[in-house]
């Protein structure tokens with residue numbers, strides 16, 4: 001009796017494993033098709049200069065318009081793309097489309113794109129980006145590349161080389177999700193980033209009296225003393241934007257200012273004058 005139960009449980013487990021493997025294989029195959037057939041689309045989230053609401057540019061975020069499942073978020077496909085080596089094709093496709101879309105927008109607006117750690121280790125990254133900039137006519141100084149510390153941890157020297165190559169083109173490099181994962185002062189000492197993006201987990205509903213306030217304040221001061229511009233991501237409340245502005249945070253991003261939107265929505269808001277696009281002066285990047 002007991003034996004049969006055990007065997008039955010094993011069969012259930014086996015077929016669940018089977019299903020999971022099949023689902024994963026299907027996802028990988030679908031993603032490959034999605035990349036090839038244009039189902040991966042750029043969405044744009046406004047970045048604003050603090051204090052105020054002036055939009056200085058957009059962060060480009062990938063979305064998958066799946067023929068059956070609808071609009072899928074990066075959490076469902078970015079890690080798959082990374083693990084299968086498709087992330088390069090996906091990110092370059094997003095960058096290329098964003099550069100083309102941005103041609104219709106005011107010429108001083110910036111674009112920020114996310115680049116995966118393994119792409120950053122690739123010595124071809126700067127050349128690939130240069131090729132896309134040249135092809136689309138998008139100026140290097142309007143582009144910012146965002147990387148996470150996972151990239152640095154993998155290979156400091158490769159990161160340093162890519163960072164230098166991008167900056168030599170005039171592209172700025174931001175350290176994304178700062179405060180999570182492997183954050184280390186050593187990385188800031190060893191590598192010359194242009195910007196720190198304070199992770200959303202520190203930012204949401206931040207304000208006086210919050211345990212995290214001292215840390216965020218310290219990050220902003222650290223950034224400015226190293227000549228780095230700071231952006232807070234994930235701002236959702238008026239109170240937190242007031243507090244962050246008072247602490248001297250340079251830029252903000254979050255649902256309070258706008259969720260990630262398709263190109264048509266950005267076009268519409270620009271046409272109807274719903275986005276204040278400045279111009280504002282960019283904060284001076286300090287001496288190196």
Ligand code: C2E
Nearest residue numbers: 061062073074091094114115116234235236253254255260
């Ligand atoms: P990220 O680069 O840190 O992007 C910020 C994420 O926070 C986005 O999630 C954005 O929608 C979300 N967010 C912004 N403001 C708020 C807010 O006020 N509240 C809340 N709850 N969330 C907010 P999303 O679009 O789901 O992207 C997740 C991550 O996927 C990104 O994190 C980035 O690491 C990665 N990713 C997205 N697109 C690409 C891409 O084209 N290439 C690569 N390599 N990675 C990408």
Ligand code: MG
Nearest residue numbers: 059114146176
């Ligand atoms: Mg980012």
Ligand code: MG
Nearest residue numbers: 176177197233
């Ligand atoms: Mg981020």
Ligand code: MG
Nearest residue numbers: 177199200233
């Ligand atoms: Mg984040």
